Amino acid sequence: MAGGEQNGREGRLERPLSPSHEPPQPLAQAFPEEQPQPGPPHREDEPEADREEEESERSEDQLKGVLDGDTTAEGLHTLGYSAPGTEYVYLHLSLPGRGLSDISILSGYIHLQKMDLSSNKINVNEIEEITGLEKCHSLTQLSLSHNRLTAIRGLENLPIRILNLSFNQIEKVNGLKSVKALRKVDLSSNKINSLQGLEEHNLLEVINLEDNQVAELSELKWIEDLPLLRVLNLLKNPLQEQEGYWLSAIFMLLQVTELDLKKVSVEEKVAAVNKEDPPPEVVAAEDHRRQVFYNSKQPQRVLDSTLPGADESYPMLVLLGPLAGGKRQLSLKICREFKNFFRFGPCHTTRTAYFGEVNRLDYYFISQGEFDEMEKAGKFLATYKYSGHRYGLGRDTVESIAREGLAACIHLEIEGVHSLKNTHFKPRYVLLVPKDKGKYEEHLRRTGLFSRPEIEEAVSRVDMYLQINQDSPGYLDAVINTDELDEAFTELALLVKTYLGLEQPESPDNIQGTKSRAGEVAGNYWFYQQNIPTCC
Structure with a gap:
């Protein structure tokens, strides 16, 4: 009974109720303002013909499914205060199973908070669109289930909080x-x-x-x-x-x-x-489990990388960093500069070669099918996925370099590093990363090799690499800025000389422990077992 202005002052209480006022009794004698009354009163002098005509019209409306004031009054219940708190009004309306198709009269019942117009008995409502509720600005709960709403x-x-349209x-x-x-x-x-x-x-x-x-x-x-x-x-x-x-x-x-x-x-x-x-650590652990499983099914032999002693780590240098950030050029240059110590070990990949890349020199470019066959044959030490392509470091690649008495120099993305860290190898990991992201982005554009999404991903990974180094001290051994490749190579070469024992580090106080023979490479000692300071 939250109603329309058509009732004028006929349904208004004579004076507003205070919050402690009891509900008016009886209801039929005191209707709140703007609330439709349950039905028109019958006056003694009203002609019988008029009453019959009015009842006939009401019956006809009901047959058409039109909700009228009398039917509405039958479903009103739960008295309470209106939103301003100045009137006592009906707050709830329940009219299930009435065969209704027109509820436009409810537009005048502005105080209603809950409505149940569902069919939870026998009949099914026939409402095709929800009309008549536009002005019910206090409505918080509405049920229109079992209707024909499309x-x-x-x-x-x-302000509906609970809505049932099932x-x-x-x-x-x-x-x-x-x-x-x-x-x-x-x-x-x-x-x-x-x-x-x-x-x-x-x-x-x-x-x-x-x-x-x-x-x-x-x-x-x-x-x-x-x-x-x-x-x-x-x-x-x-x-x-x-x-x-x-x-x-x-x-x-x-x-x-x-x-x-x-x-x-x-x-x-x-x-x-x-x-x-999955987190990178989970991906890497699963990859390691998979590679060990596949390899365990193959004939086993003594590996060259375990010589001269199983208790000594095979020397390996891993350069990592974002796409086209300088790790390819620097890894090849290091191998030329220290050719008596290193040989470059290309990874296998399922992507196609970029302009200027050479098969078996930069990567072994193979198909997805060939990659899967190699993996199931236990041919990889570690694999990873980047930008929709698979990459893998081959066991034979490392073993062939070790057989020559040289250390392997490889380059990877961080995903590959996570996987390689699960193996028995203990490489030195050097992060090569551009600090000037604007210059790096322009460099990627000038190459003409990468799409816009690839460029955006590569630039975003610069921060990711630096964040990993910051959050996990010791995870990487050194960081070198590659904004200027010539300067980066000078720093990297000095770092490698320090690793090899060819030159004493600038801060000997940082050395933890003494120089140990982790593997002899071309008559020279390998890395110091130490924490190398970060180079920037």
Whole structure:
């Protein structure tokens, strides 16, 4: 009974109620302002014919499904104060199973907070569009389940917190975009195939989409950023049939605690992250496990890299850094400068060669099928994936260099470093990174080899490399700025001489321990067992 101006002052209380005032008794004698009365009073002098005609019109309206004032009055209940607190009004309306098709009269019931217009008995409502609620600015709970709604219209900017639109024929939920107060929404048993329209509902906690037509996991992107979402039901939707649905859905919605009427455990969330976007350490550990497994199935032999003693680490220099950041040029130059100590070991890759790259010199360029065959044959020490391509450091590559009595010099991305650190090798890791990102980006553009997304990814990884070095002291042995390659080579050459014992380090106080023979290379000692200061 939250009503219309058509009643004038007829339904107004004689004076406003104080907060402690008791509800007026009886109700029929005191209706709040702007509330429709349950029905027109019968005057003794009213002609019988007029009353019969009026009742006949009302019956005809009811047959048409038009909600009138008398029927509305039957469903009004729960008295309370209006929003300003100056009047006593009806707050709730319950009219289930009335065969309604026109509820436009409710536009005058501006004080209603809860409405139940569903069919929870026998009859089914026939409302095709939501009309008549535009002015119900106190409405916080609405049920229109078991109707014939095909779209959501007419709820714009209403303060609805709990909404039930189940068992309709709704296909899209775009009409909810402006209903920002939503906490719980039931859209089960409809024909919804897209979740667009539920995004940016930052107060939404519960979504029921059971028995709809959502077919793609990608649709979850519309709700993945809802901070308070805890309960989601997607039972009886086609996307459940997709392989890996459960963990994929959990990964996209890590804030959810209940999915498809099942509690989501912490262990399942960890498994989802490890499957969909595992931390680098997990990826590296899995790669190492895989390479050891494949290699264990092959005939075993004594490795040249384990000589002259199994307790000594084979000398290896690993240069790492972002795409086209100088590690290729510097690694080849170091091998030429120290040709009696190093030989370059190219990795295998599934990507095609860039302009100027030479097969077997820069990389072994092979197909994905060949790469998979090599991996299953236990041919790799470590593999990693970068920018959609596979890379692998071959066992034979390292062993052939060790057989010549030389140390291996290789270059990798950080993903490869993570994997290599799980092996028995103990290389020296030197990060080559440009500090001037603007200059680096311009350099990548000038090469004409890389797409815009590749350039953006490469530039973003500069900060990632520096952050790893900062967050994990000792993970890398040195950092050299490659803004000027000539200067970078001078610093790298000096560093290598220090590693080889050809020149004493500038800060001998930093040396922890004494020089030890980790492997003899061309009659010279290998690296100092020390922590080398960062070079910038």
